[in-house]
Amino acid sequence: MKIVKADYIYINGKYKKDYGILFNDKIEVVDIYNNLIFKYPDLDIIDGGENSVLYAGFINTHTHLEFSANKTTLKYGSFLPWLYSVIENRDELINSCDEVIIDNAINDMLKSGITSFGAISSLGLDLDACIKAPHRVVFFNELIGSNPQTVDSLYQDFLQRFEASSLYQDDLVTPAIAIHSPYSVHPIVLKKAISFAKNKKVPLSAHLLESKAERDWLDNSDGDFKEFFSSFFNQSKAVTTVDEFITSFDSYPTHFTHCTEANNNDLKRLKEKGHSVAHCPRSNRLLGCSRLEIEKLIDFNLPFSVATDGLSSNFSLNIFDELRGALMLHNKADINLLSKKLIDSITTVAGKVLGLKCGDIKEGYFADFVIIKLPQKPQREEDIALLTILHTKEVDKLYIGGKKYV
Numbered sequence: 565m566k567i568v569k570a571d572y573i574y575i576n577g578k579y580k581k582d583y584g585i586l587f588n589d590k591i592e593v594v595d596i597y598n599n600l601i602f603k604y605p606d607l608d609i610i611d612g613g614e615n616s617v618l619y620a621g622f623i624n625t626h627t628h629l630e631f632s633a634n635k636t637t638l639k640y641g642s643f644l645p646w647l648y649s650v651i652e653n654r655d656e657l658i659n660s661c662d663e664v665i666i667d668n669a670i671n672d673m674l675k676s677g678i679t680s681f682g683a684i685s686s687l688g689l690d691l692d693a694c695i696k697a698p699h700r701v702v703f704f705n706e707l708i709g710s711n712p713q714t715v716d717s718l719y720q721d722f723l724q725r726f727e728a729s730s731l732y733q734d735d736l737v738t739p740a741i742a743i744h745s746p747y748s749v750h751p752i753v754l755k756k757a758i759s760f761a762k763n764k765k766v767p768l769s770a771h772l773l774e775s776k777a778e779r780d781w782l783d784n785s786d787g788d789f790k791e792f793f794s795s796f797f798n799q800s801k802a803v804t805t806v807d808e809f810i811t812s813f814d815s816y817p818t819h820f821t822h823c824t825e826a827n828n829n830d831l832k833r834l835k836e837k838g839h840s841v842a843h844c845p846r847s848n849r850l851l852g853c854s855r856l857e858i859e860k861l862i863d864f865n866l867p868f869s870v871a872t873d874g875l876s877s878n879f880s881l882n883i884f885d886e887l888r889g890a891l892m893l894h895n896k897a898d899i900n901l902l903s904k905k906l907i908d909s910i911t912t913v914a915g916k917v918l919g920l921k922c923g924d925i926k927e928g929y930f931a932d933f934v935i936i937k938l939p940q941k942p943q944r945e946e947d948i949a950l951l952t953i954l955h956t957k958e959v960d961k962l963y964i965g966g967k968k969y970v
């Protein structure tokens with residue numbers, strides 16, 4: 565066992581001074597530092613040093629590693645042109661995304677303090693890298709397919725990928741299920757996949773209402789998606805409606821990504837049924853999507869995480885870049901309150917969303933934590949969350965399951 569101390573430890577929404585943590589692979593005791601060294605005088609001590617702040621390890625609930633090769637290929641600015649560029653370059657992007665590229669993406673997350681992440685996997689090509697990663701990984705096998713002629717074989721392929729990832733299930737790897745979106749998954753297989761997730765008791769996630777094009781298509785079978793579906797899938801009508809899609813998830817709490825076009829009714833419904841939202845501010849901005857009105861989510865008490873999405877719609881997987889993006893995007897929110905919400909969104913909230921025993925400095929939880937260093941002594945405790953977000957690019961120390969990786 566070891567003891568770690570820092571100038572401040574973020575516990576239960578408060579920056580506690582003079583605290584320490586006794587840990588091995590799990591957090592054993594959280595107490596005032598002097599009490600700990602009195603009770604356990606002979607243990608190794610890790611000292612965060614001057615101006616240090618210790619947080620539970622950060623959790624990125626939503627990323628796509630298989631698209632990590634994109635840097636200059638995809639077209640940003642508006643959803644449909646981006647989607648066309650994905651389709652045009654998909655094979656090349658996936659084929660050029662080798663182990664080195666995925667490992668670099670994973671390593672960038674690690675350096676920014678991410679100790680757990682949710683990987684949305686379309687093809688299973690990122691499974692090996694996710695298993696080798698030091699992180700806790702929730703491996704979301706993605707289901708896609710709206711054409712009734714091909715959905716069955718796509719569903720079989722999805723099941724095989726799910727089973728392959730299940731072989732590695734342990735404290736670090738959780739197999740999980742992702743539904744691509746309401747417009748791309750046929751209701752028949754959607755229902756099957758949801759009951760499968762419920763049966764297996766694994767995390768479930770779905771993209772939802774990311775673009776205006778998606779809303780128009782689901783509401784009226786019209787808008788920018790009309791031409792897209794007619795030319796690629798010979799389809800003139802959406803396979804489902806927003807209500808029908810959301811209702812399918814009523815019995816199983818799900819992590820919905822984006823929701824930028826969700827209206828008040830949709831958001832209230834998500835809250836009522838125990839769902840949560842993954843907010844990807846930079847991805848939304850780059851694809852020309854609306855701003856997610858997180859003030860409404862806060863009003864409705866609908867839990868949200870902040871996540872990076874993949875490098876197919878972002879320029880880094882650094883979680884602090886994402887938090888700074890959120891801080892600038894939501895320019896009307898009180899800056900200190902928002903900063904705390906953002907920190908909570910990648911710790912406490914994200915841990916609950918992914919069903920992991922981490923994200924909190926709490927006895928019995930995994931010893932996943934990070935230490936960051938502020939450039940100078942903070943003058944006011946209420947500024948620490950904001951200062952952490954503004955001044956951190958990489959963490960100073962990082963532990964997963966009590967082992968040091970940074």
Ligand SMILES: [Zn+2]
Binds near residue numbers: 626821874
């Ligand atoms: Zn996504």
